[in-house]
Amino acid sequence: MIRYGSYRVFQRxxxxxxDRTFNDQTGTVFEHSAVxxxxxxxxxxxxxxxxxxxxxxxxxxxxxxKTIYRRVQRFxxxxxxxxxxxxxxxxxxxxxxxxxxxxxxxx
Numbered sequence: 001m002i003r004y005g006s007y008r009v010f011q012r013x014x015x016x017x018x019d020r021t022f023n024d025q026t027g028t029v030f031e032h033s034a035v036x037x038x039x040x041x042x043x044x045x046x047x048x049x050x051x052x053x054x055x056x057x058x059x060x061x062x063x064x065x066k067t068i069y070r071r072v073q074r075f076x077x078x079x080x081x082x083x084x085x086x087x088x089x090x091x092x093x094x095x096x097x098x099x100x101x102x103x104x105x106x107x
Contacts, residue, residue: 039061
């Protein structure tokens, strides 16, 4: 590997075999992300270790919810992590249940 300049904040390297350049994110789930790796590692660590919600991560690292959701899911799939199995009562915030056709005329 030969140092080959930089692009944004990442150091670029030159492959001696194929003469293509790459950086630290190439070939990872964080490839093509403009968000710093430090923020992604903090988000994934907080999500897995402290069981934080994605909405909480949205506020803490200042990245849109949709972006966090996609990257964390991609990261978990790459680990081949099993899905969470819930047991007992589950508390859900901001949950809406439709009451049906109450108060309407029947067809």
